[in-house]
Amino acid sequence: MTEKSLTEVFCENYSEIKEKIAVAAEKSGRNAEDITLLAAVKTVSPELINFAVEQGISVIGDNRVQELISKEKEVTENVKKHFIGHLQTNKVKDIINRVSLIESVDSLRLAEAIGKQAEKHNKIMDILLEVNVGNEESKSGFAFDEIEENIEKISKIPFVKIRGLMAIPPICEDKDDNCKYFLKMRQLFIDIKAKNIDNVSMDILSMGMSDDYEAAVLCGSTEVRIGTLLFGRRNYSV
Ligand SMILES: *Cc1c(COP(=O)(O)O)cnc(C)c1O
Numbered sequence: 001m002t003e004k005s006l007t008e009v010f011c012e013n014y015s016e017i018k019e020k021i022a023v024a025a026e027k028s029g030r031n032a033e034d035i036t037l038l039a040a041v042k043t044v045s046p047e048l049i050n051f052a053v054e055q056g057i058s059v060i061g062d063n064r065v066q067e068l069i070s071k072e073k074e075v076t077e078n079v080k081k082h083f084i085g086h087l088q089t090n091k092v093k094d095i096i097n098r099v100s101l102i103e104s105v106d107s108l109r110l111a112e113a114i115g116k117q118a119e120k121h122n123k124i125m126d127i128l129l130e131v132n133v134g135n136e137e138s139k140s141g142f143a144f145d146e147i148e149e150n151i152e153k154i155s156k157i158p159f160v161k162i163r164g165l166m167a168i169p170p171i172c173e174d175k176d177d178n179c180k181y182f183l184k185m186r187q188l189f190i191d192i193k194a195k196n197i198d199n200v201s202m203d204i205l206s207m208g209m210s211d212d213y214e215a216a217v218l219c220g221s222t223e224v225r226i227g228t229l230l231f232g233r234r235n236y237s238v
Contacts, residue, residue, distance in 0.1 A: 007051050009232045014055060017213070017229060024217035035217055038082060038206075040227030042067065046074035048231060053079045061103070061225055065091045068098060084166075084225060086140050089113040096121055103128040103166045103206055106140040111154045118159035126163045128206055129154070131188070133181045134170035141167070144188070151192060155199045164204030164222075165189055171211070178212050182219035189220070 004012075022032035038059045041049050049060060053076050060075075062068040063085025082101040089110055095102070096117040105111050105127045118125040129151065132141030142150055147165075155162055165188065169181035185207055193202035208216025210229035217224065 006048055006232065010048065010052060010230060011055065013230050013232070014052070014057075017226060020214050021217055021224065024214045028218050028220060034222065036204075036223040038084070038223055038225045039230055040084065040209075040225045041231075042085075042227060044227075044231050046071050049079075050074075050076045052230070059223075062099075063104075065094050069094065072098070092117045096123075096125065101126045101128065101163065101204075104130045104140070105154075106130045106132075106142060108150055108153055111157055111160055115157040115160045124159055124161050126161050127154075128164045128166040128204060129162060131165055131167045131185065133167045133185055136170055139168060144184070147188065148192065151197065151200060155197050162200045162202075164202050164206065165192075166206040168209070169207070169212075175212075175215055178215050179219055182207060182212075182216050182221065186220035 017037065018032070021035050021037060025032050025035050036059055037057070038061045039052055039057045040063070041060045042063050057079065059080045059082060061082045061084040081099045082103050083095055083099045084103045086106070087102065087104055087110060092113045096114070102114060102125065105114065111127065114125050114127060129147060130141035131144060131147055132139050133144055135143060151162060154160065165185060167181070167185050169178060172178040185205065189202060189205045192200065204223055205221055206223040206225065207221045208224035210226050213224040213226060
């Protein structure tokens with residue numbers, strides 16, 4: 001048997017994932033179009049990224065500033081770019097004009113830095129606040145209990161607009177445990193939305209990755225971020 005090419009693997013994975021997202025969306029009372037499939041492209045070659053976009057991927061997510069910049073010239077412009085990784089305040093200036101959404105805002109200080117740079121470029125920067133929903137030491141994000149007070153503060157920063165929440169829940173052996181975290185996030189999302197805070201729109205709930213995206217959609221996610229399952233296992237020996 002011959003080995004499948006990266007593009008063949010992508011096409012098979014992509015159609016399977018789309019189907020599963022559609023089923024989960026329907027089960028949760030929504031349509032497939034209500035769910036954004038973001039392709040997490042760390043270590044993926046520009047050629048394969050461009051192929052993915054030709055097949056229908058409309059949003060890609062980078063988690064390293066350096067990689068985003070180094071691939072920039074070769075990656076098509078016909079795709080939305082989100083930043084999804086931990087971001088240092090001194091790197092904000094490098095991505096402010098390169099992405100349409102920063103999903104990983106994990107401190108008031110970072111939000112302030114984004115506001116400053118956005119003002120320099122005379123743009124409103126859309127952001128999501130990252131929530132450390134499992135209170136894990138290894139993960140960044142606002143503590144669950146601190147999110148509401150921080151939203152009040154960040155919503156007052158000029159040139160920044162809060163569009164929703166992002167979370168990476170703990171890895172759970174048991175799928176029900178996973179849902180516990182996803183549902184906790186959905187409740188927070190709904191509660192904040194109900195407050196109708198000025199400058200906060202709460203229309204994006206970004207949660208779910210390769211191993212848990214179906215559960216995430218069932219629990220109300222509006223955006224899943226998938227890398228490994230779309231592109232195949234990453235090759236770290238680049
Ligand atoms: C890499 C990454 C993903 C995708 O993870 P996979 O397990 O490869 O699907 C999602 N979100 C963030 C923030 C990532 O860095």
